[in-house]
Amino acid sequence: MTTALEKPAISNRGRSVPASAIRLLEGNANAAKARGVHIYHLNIGQPDIETPEYIRSRAGADTIIAYTPARGTEAVRKVMRDYYAKLGVALESSELMMTTGGSEALLFAMLACADPGDEGLVVEPMYANIRNFATIGGITLKPLAAHVDEGFKIPSAEVFARAITDRTRFVMLCNPNNPTGTVSTPDEIRAVAEVCREHRIFLIVDEVYREFVYDGRKPWSALSLEGFDDTIVVADSVSKRYSACGMRLGCIATRNAEVIGATGRMAEGRLSVPTIEQQMLEGIADLPANYMDGIVAKYQRRRDLLFAGLTSIPGVELQLPQGAFYFIARLPVGDALAFSRWMVSSFEVDGATVMLAPAAGFYLTPDLGKDEVRIAYVLVEEDLRQAVEILRLAIEAWNEP
Amino acid sequence: MTTALEKPAISNRGRSVPASAIRLLEGNANAAKARGVHIYHLNIGQPDIETPEYIRSRAGADTIIAYTPARGTEAVRKVMRDYYAKLGVALESSELMMTTGGSEALLFAMLACADPGDEGLVVEPMYANIRNFATIGGITLKPLAAHVDEGFKIPSAEVFARAITDRTRFVMLCNPNNPTGTVSTPDEIRAVAEVCREHRIFLIVDEVYREFVYDGRKPWSALSLEGFDDTIVVADSVSKRYSACGMRLGCIATRNAEVIGATGRMAEGRLSVPTIEQQMLEGIADLPANYMDGIVAKYQRRRDLLFAGLTSIPGVELQLPQGAFYFIARLPVGDALAFSRWMVSSFEVDGATVMLAPAAGFYLTPDLGKDEVRIAYVLVEEDLRQAVEILRLAIEAWNEP
Numbered sequence: 001m002t003t004a005l006e007k008p009a010i011s012n013r014g015r016s017v018p019a020s021a022i023r024l025l026e027g028n029a030n031a032a033k034a035r036g037v038h039i040y041h042l043n044i045g046q047p048d049i050e051t052p053e054y055i056r057s058r059a060g061a062d063t064i065i066a067y068t069p070a071r072g073t074e075a076v077r078k079v080m081r082d083y084y085a086k087l088g089v090a091l092e093s094s095e096l097m098m099t100t101g102g103s104e105a106l107l108f109a110m111l112a113c114a115d116p117g118d119e120g121l122v123v124e125p126m127y128a129n130i131r132n133f134a135t136i137g138g139i140t141l142k143p144l145a146a147h148v149d150e151g152f153k154i155p156s157a158e159v160f161a162r163a164i165t166d167r168t169r170f171v172m173l174c175n176p177n178n179p180t181g182t183v184s185t186p187d188e189i190r191a192v193a194e195v196c197r198e199h200r201i202f203l204i205v206d207e208v209y210r211e212f213v214y215d216g217r218k219p220w221s222a223l224s225l226e227g228f229d230d231t232i233v234v235a236d237s238v239s240k241r242y243s244a245c246g247m248r249l250g251c252i253a254t255r256n257a258e259v260i261g262a263t264g265r266m267a268e269g270r271l272s273v274p275t276i277e278q279q280m281l282e283g284i285a286d287l288p289a290n291y292m293d294g295i296v297a298k299y300q301r302r303r304d305l306l307f308a309g310l311t312s313i314p315g316v317e318l319q320l321p322q323g324a325f326y327f328i329a330r331l332p333v334g335d336a337l338a339f340s341r342w343m344v345s346s347f348e349v350d351g352a353t354v355m356l357a358p359a360a361g362f363y364l365t366p367d368l369g370k371d372e373v374r375i376a377y378v379l380v381e382e383d384l385r386q387a388v389e390i391l392r393l394a395i396e397a398w399n400e401p
Numbered sequence: 402m403t404t405a406l407e408k409p410a411i412s413n414r415g416r417s418v419p420a421s422a423i424r425l426l427e428g429n430a431n432a433a434k435a436r437g438v439h440i441y442h443l444n445i446g447q448p449d450i451e452t453p454e455y456i457r458s459r460a461g462a463d464t465i466i467a468y469t470p471a472r473g474t475e476a477v478r479k480v481m482r483d484y485y486a487k488l489g490v491a492l493e494s495s496e497l498m499m500t501t502g503g504s505e506a507l508l509f510a511m512l513a514c515a516d517p518g519d520e521g522l523v524v525e526p527m528y529a530n531i532r533n534f535a536t537i538g539g540i541t542l543k544p545l546a547a548h549v550d551e552g553f554k555i556p557s558a559e560v561f562a563r564a565i566t567d568r569t570r571f572v573m574l575c576n577p578n579n580p581t582g583t584v585s586t587p588d589e590i591r592a593v594a595e596v597c598r599e600h601r602i603f604l605i606v607d608e609v610y611r612e613f614v615y616d617g618r619k620p621w622s623a624l625s626l627e628g629f630d631d632t633i634v635v636a637d638s639v640s641k642r643y644s645a646c647g648m649r650l651g652c653i654a655t656r657n658a659e660v661i662g663a664t665g666r667m668a669e670g671r672l673s674v675p676t677i678e679q680q681m682l683e684g685i686a687d688l689p690a691n692y693m694d695g696i697v698a699k700y701q702r703r704r705d706l707l708f709a710g711l712t713s714i715p716g717v718e719l720q721l722p723q724g725a726f727y728f729i730a731r732l733p734v735g736d737a738l739a740f741s742r743w744m745v746s747s748f749e750v751d752g753a754t755v756m757l758a759p760a761a762g763f764y765l766t767p768d769l770g771k772d773e774v775r776i777a778y779v780l781v782e783e784d785l786r787q788a789v790e791i792l793r794l795a796i797e798a799w800n801e802p
Contacts, residue, residue: 007631007657008601011570014513014663020471023669051466059677061460065452065647070421100501100649103671112415116517116539132670138517138539169412200409230408246466246676248501248649256408262415268424269533270504274675275647276460 021361072098181321422762473499582722
């Protein structure tokens with residue numbers, strides 16, 4: 001006879017792997033949709049830009065949809081190598097490995113750098129899903145705080161140096177930053193890389209939003225810094241750059257042969273990344289040189305519109321973000337989770353409401369970010385205008401005596 | 402200045418994650434191909450059957466290739482639920498979670514059951530890539546041996562019971578078995594499941610080859626055993642069943658709510674499985690009921706041809722396999738790795754040679770399987786005939802005084 005007592009216990013990591021910070025209010029949102037409420041999604045970074053025809057038009061299927069080499073086809077690695085060459089980063093194909101999205105690039109990079117019980121330094125607020133990857137790998141993340149009133153600048157080299165312990169195996173940065181929209185300069189990144197090199201630890205840089213930089217900034221990669229071939233590991237993705245999140249293709253780029261070797265053997269274990277999508281991605285070779293320009297200009301207009309709208313709401317605090325397509329804003333609502341849940345469950349204006357991502361899930365330190373939200377600007381301008389007005393009215397209603 | 406001493410050290414897991422046992426001789430094979438030698442690949446399980454038109458014809462791309470829910474679209478989970486219902490296994494959609502291939506299903510299942518330092522029991526020879534997943538998760542695999550002269554039957558319940566320690570968190574079986582081709586009966590699986598239930602540990606069953614059973618056997622799933630809802634976790638894949646290895650779709654199926662919860666949160670961390678392929682997979686709803694029959698009959702003919710051919714070579718030992726599309730055969734060559742490498746590098750008959758997978762990589766215990774190879778029968782019959790003849794001549798040449 002089976003009794004409740006006889007149930008096997010799942011692992012501690014299985015128990016502690018966190019639910020998505022971005023999808024926290026999905027149940028409430030679904031209930032609202034079922035009632036016919038229109039929801040403006042400011043909570044999730046799913047771009048509304050079309051995936052380029054150059055990619056989509058190649059979506060045929062071979063008669064046999066076969067495995068590809070574990071590290072990606074030669075053709076697709078050549079396309080990625082050419083992309084990096086245009087960026088001014090000379091890489092061999094052997095220094096590039098295709099992954100199942102940027103997610104797997106981050107996971108494999110972390111696993112190759114740190115063992116169970118080891119530590120990694122991160123800057124909070126941070127890309128929330130690295131908590132999941134750390135939990136999978138038994139790695140402890142130690143947070144260093146960035147602050148809204150300093151535009152979420154990354155901490156100085158000294159702060160990183162002081163935080164490094166015997167167990168620290170890597171520093172992780174995300175540049176341009178999700179969730180803050182902050183762009184670090186080459187000098188700022190180099191300063192952290194020097195600390196890492198000195199302490200013989202890795203610098204993992206998530207550059208998924210590389211091309212999304214505003215106000216005349218130029219895209220660049222930490223791989224173009226000289227003297228850090230063994231130190232720097234870059235995680236990349238085609239999801240945002242080509243508005244192709246569902247293709248699940250990314251890559252690890254590093255000149256550290258041991259890291260590319262270890263992550264390559266991890267890749268052999270899972271055999272292959274999606275075959276059709278690798279064939280499709282070859283289409284980026286045909287993209288016009290100025291493909292990103294119009295997209296970046298569009299996001300910059302959205303940023304400006306949203307920044308102007310949000311800063312016109314009394315009590316809302318944020319700095320003008322320089323890249324990616326997110327803000328972290330402090331709202332005058334006390335508890336941003338309670339406010340966000342109430343807004344999506346019980347508040348509407350003309351049959352519509354707004355979904356935000358409460359920012360606490362982007363922090364590791366308890367109690368940080370409780371009055372902050374992450375806002376993604378992946379909607380058309382008219383929708384962003386509507387969303388700002390709904391948010392303004394919601395904050396007023398929430399704070400009514 | 403950077404010196405060699407200043408290089409950061411990769412993790413122990415990064416260092417110890419093994420290279421693929423199946424692709425061990427790929428370098429030698431590529432060199433042979435470059436010399437114009439034709440290679441019959443008996444080393445890898447990439448089927449030569451066409452992916453069904455019902456799947457391929459749906460390979461269009463939406464204008465925006467977007468994320469799907471982390472656990473898979475509702476539509477594709479319904480299609481998988483219907484597949485299981487036809488198999489006689491009633492599952493809720495919530496008991497099914499889509500994964501990036503069977504690989505991720507195995508990885509997530511192992512991670513949800515065991516923490517770093519914990520142990521899992523496996524039967525060797527085994528599916529080699531679970532070593533990679535165990536290394537990623539810091540899990541120690543403890544092998545129990547199956548033997549060629551017993552047709553690689555899984556050990557008895559008593560043997561499993563004796564091997565369980567305080568650190569054992571799961572038993573893993575693969576049925577039908579890759580690499581041995583052995584099919585366990587419901588009674589054999591139930592006996593192991595009872596031991597697991599009694600010891601409050603999990604039974605993970607890799608059923609990727611479920612439909613590939615011969616001599617009138619019927620496909621079935623361990624999920625149809627009664628009384629093991631909390632014990633049994635099944636890993637599945639569409640790769641072999643629909644000859645669609647490059648689609649990277651699989652699933653975890655279990656009635657254990659904690660396991661499906663934990664693996665679902667792991668899935669949230671990596672956001673989505675490939676979108677186009679999920680849309681394509683909906684096509685299996687249209688497959689004729691007898692779709693697998695012709696394919697299974699074809700593999701059975703290949704098995705018979707290969708079995709007859711191999712057993713006619715003096716000194717080759719193997720048992721008639723009952724499922725999957727692999728054999729493990731003992732060859733009269735002493736060192737099967739040296740022989741296989743020599744055959745692919747230096748032996749040819751009329752400009753062709755044969756590539757085998759040395760079986761040592763499928764064992765955990767050192768020195769086991771040194772004179773064995775894994776042979777996949779995914780080639781057309783005429784090619785299999787040629788391959789057997791080349792192998793016969795190679796063994797003769799290798800053993801010439």
